[in-house]
Amino acid sequence: MQSLNKTTDSLLSSAKQSLLYTANRPDVVMTRGEGMYLWDTEGKSYLDFIGGWAVTSLGHSPSVLQEALTYQSGQLVHASPGFYNKPMIEFADLLTEISGFDKVFFASSGAEANESAIKLARKHGALRLNGAYEIITMTNSFHGRTLATMSATGKPSYQPLFEPKVPGFIHVPINDFDACFAAISDRTCAIMLELVQGEGGVHSVDAPYLRALRKACDVYNIMLIFDEVQTGLGRTGKLFAYEHYGVKPDVMTLAKGIAGGFPLSAMLTTAQYDLFEPGDQGGTYSAAPLGMAAGHAVVTEILERGLAGNAANQGTLIQEKLTVLSKDYAVNQIRGKGLLLAFDVPVGSAPVLAAECMKEGLLINAPNAHTIRLMPPLIVTAEEVEKMIRILTGVLEAYGLKNEAVYS
Ligand SMILES: *Cc1c(COP(=O)(O)O)cnc(C)c1O
Numbered sequence: 001m002q003s004l005n006k007t008t009d010s011l012l013s014s015a016k017q018s019l020l021y022t023a024n025r026p027d028v029v030m031t032r033g034e035g036m037y038l039w040d041t042e043g044k045s046y047l048d049f050i051g052g053w054a055v056t057s058l059g060h061s062p063s064v065l066q067e068a069l070t071y072q073s074g075q076l077v078h079a080s081p082g083f084y085n086k087p088m089i090e091f092a093d094l095l096t097e098i099s100g101f102d103k104v105f106f107a108s109s110g111a112e113a114n115e116s117a118i119k120l121a122r123k124h125g126a127l128r129l130n131g132a133y134e135i136i137t138m139t140n141s142f143h144g145r146t147l148a149t150m151s152a153t154g155k156p157s158y159q160p161l162f163e164p165k166v167p168g169f170i171h172v173p174i175n176d177f178d179a180c181f182a183a184i185s186d187r188t189c190a191i192m193l194e195l196v197q198g199e200g201g202v203h204s205v206d207a208p209y210l211r212a213l214r215k216a217c218d219v220y221n222i223m224l225i226f227d228e229v230q231t232g233l234g235r236t237g238k239l240f241a242y243e244h245y246g247v248k249p250d251v252m253t254l255a256k257g258i259a260g261g262f263p264l265s266a267m268l269t270t271a272q273y274d275l276f277e278p279g280d281q282g283g284t285y286s287a288a289p290l291g292m293a294a295g296h297a298v299v300t301e302i303l304e305r306g307l308a309g310n311a312a313n314q315g316t317l318i319q320e321k322l323t324v325l326s327k328d329y330a331v332n333q334i335r336g337k338g339l340l341l342a343f344d345v346p347v348g349s350a351p352v353l354a355a356e357c358m359k360e361g362l363l364i365n366a367p368n369a370h371t372i373r374l375m376p377p378l379i380v381t382a383e384e385v386e387k388m389i390r391i392l393t394g395v396l397e398a399y400g401l402k403n404e405a406v407y408s
Contacts, residue, residue: 008041026358033060036377036384038363049388050363054198054230054340054375057257058301065260068297069290076289081282087292094296098303099240100248101268105276106287110229110255111144113265116281117192117225117251118148120267122168123275124223125189132189135225138174142199143192143227152192155199175205177212184216190223190251191216195241198230201371202335202342210247217250223273229255229265230340234302234378237312237338244337257302257378262294307378311338314380321389329396330403341374342367345401353395362391 006014011029028040036059038046048060058065072087079085092104107113118135125132137143141154150158151165172179174197191213197203217224226249231241235257238244242252250273255265285291302308315338322334322343333344345353350366357364365373376384 011041026355035059035062036380044361046358046361046363047384047387047391048363049374049376049380050365051339051375051377052261053256053365054235055256056261057233057235057307057378058260058298059377059379060261062260062298062301064297064301065262065294068293069262072290072293078285078288078290081284081286081288085287085289085292087289087296088287091292091296091299092287094299095254095266095268098299099252099268101252102271103269103274105267105281106291107265107267107283108263108285108291109144110227110253110265111146111149112283113229113253113255113267114143114149114152114192114227115146116267117227117253118152118190119281120251120269120273120275121190121192121223121225123280124273127275129189129221130186132187133168134170134185134187135168135190135192136170136172136180136183136188137191138193138197139171140174140197140200140203141171141192141194141227142197144229174203175209177209177216180213181216184220184222188220188222190225192225192227194227194229194231195245196231196236196337196340198340198373198375199367201367202340202373204335204337205245207245207247210245214247223251224249225251225253227253229253230375231337233257233299234308234311235338235340235375237308237315239302239308241337258298259291259294260298262291262298264291264295266295302378305379308338310380311378314376314382314385315339315341317382317385318374318388321385325389325393325396326403328403329393330401331396336374339374339376339378339380342371344370345372346370349399349401353399353401356395356399357391360391360395362388364388364392 030038031041032039038048095104105116122133137152139154143149143152148166151169154171170183172183195205232254251269253267258264325331331343336342347370350370354364354366367373
C-alpha cells in the first residue's frame with residue numbers, strides 16, 4: 001500500500017525536487033516499522049541493525065510508545081513552556097531517580113542538550129572561575145550540528161565548515177591525559193567527552209584516563225561533562241556508560257534512545273551545578289507533555305524489561321560471532337560495548353558492504369570508509385543476531401573480503 005497513490009519512483013523524484021540535499025540517501029522510501037524490521041514502499045523488509053541511528057531502543061513502533069502517545073495526545077499535547085505539566089514532573093522524577101543526578105533540563109535533540117551543557121559550563125566559569133569559558137573536547141568527537149556543538153565537535157571534516165566557529169573550544173586526543181592536562185589553564189571551565197565515541201567509529205575511553213580527568217576537574221574546579229547522547233539508557237549494556245567506569249560526571253546529556261524515536265533530550269546535573277536562572281535557558285518545546293509521556297514510557301520499559309542486560313548479553317554474542325567470522329573474512333578490530341559495536345574492513349569497502357547488505361535486507365552503518373557500526377534496538381534476540389551474521393557472511397563471501405586477501 002502506497003501513500004498518495006504515488007509510485008516509489010515518483011516519490012523519489014519528488015524527494016529530490018523538494019528536499020534540501022543534506023544527506024546521501026539510498027533510493028528507497030521507508031513506510032512502516034515493527035520491532036526489528038523496517039519496510040519500504042516496495043514491500044521489501046529490512047532487518048534493522050542501525051536502529052534508527054541508535055534511537056529506536058524498543059524497536060520500531062513499540063506498543064508502549066503508541067499507547068503513551070495516544071493517551072497523552074488525548075489529554076494534553078502542549079500547555080506552554082511557561083506552565084508545569086504532569087508528565088514533565090513525573091518524568092523528571094524518574095530520570096533523576098535512576099541516573100544519580102539531582103536536576104534535569106529537557107530539550108528535543110542531542111545538540112540542544114549539549115548546548116545546555118555548554119551554557120551551564122560557561123555560567124560556572126562566569127560565576128566561580130573568574131570568567132573562564134574554554135571547554136576542552138576530544139579529537140574525533142561528535143556533539144551535534146548547531147554552531148556551538150559543531151565547534152565542540154572534533155571531527156576533522158567539520159574544521160573548515162561555517163567559519164568562524166564559536167570560540168572557546170580546544171581539541172585534544174582521546175586517552176592522552178598529558179595532552180588534556182597541558183590544555184588546562186585558568187580559562188578552562190569544562191572538559192566534555194563521549195565515553196564511547198560513536199560517530200567517530202566506536203572508540204572507548206580508558207578507565208585510568210577517565211579517573212585522571214575526574215581528579216583534575218576536582219582539583220581545578222572544572223566541570224566534567226559526559227555526552228551520553230548515544231551511549232545512555234542501556235545502549236552499552238549498563239543503564240549509563242559512566243557506570244562501566246565508576247566515574248561520575250557533573251553533567252550528563254541524553255537523547256537518541258531516550259524516547260524510542262520521539263524527539264527528546266535531557267541534560268542532567270547535580271545540585272552543585274544548579275546555576276541556571278530564569279532567562280538563561282529554555283525552549284518552546286522544553287518538557288512538553290507528549291515528549292515527556294514518550295520518554296517516561298520508553299525508559300520505564302527499558303528498566304522493567306532489563307534491556308540494558310539484554311544489550312550486554314546480545315553484544316557479547318555479536319562480538320563472539322564476529323570473532324569467528326574474522327578467522328575467514330577481513331573483519332578486524334572488533335570493538336565496542338553492549339549494542340554499540342564496530343569492526344574494521346579494508347579501507348573503502350565499508351560503504352559498499354553496507355549497501356550490499358541493504359540489498360540483502362540487512363541495515364548496518366558505515367560511519368567511515370573502513371568501519372562498520374552496529375547499533376540495533378535493545379530488544380534484539382539471538383535469532384536476529386544469527387540472521388544478521390548469516391546475511392553479513394554471504395555478502396563478505398560474495399565480495400571476496402577474505403581474511404588473507406587483504407591482511408597477510
Ligand atoms: C547524535 C549525537 C549528538 C547529536 O544529537 P542530535 O539529536 O542529532 O542533535 C550529540 N552527541 C552524540 C554523542 C551523538 O551521538
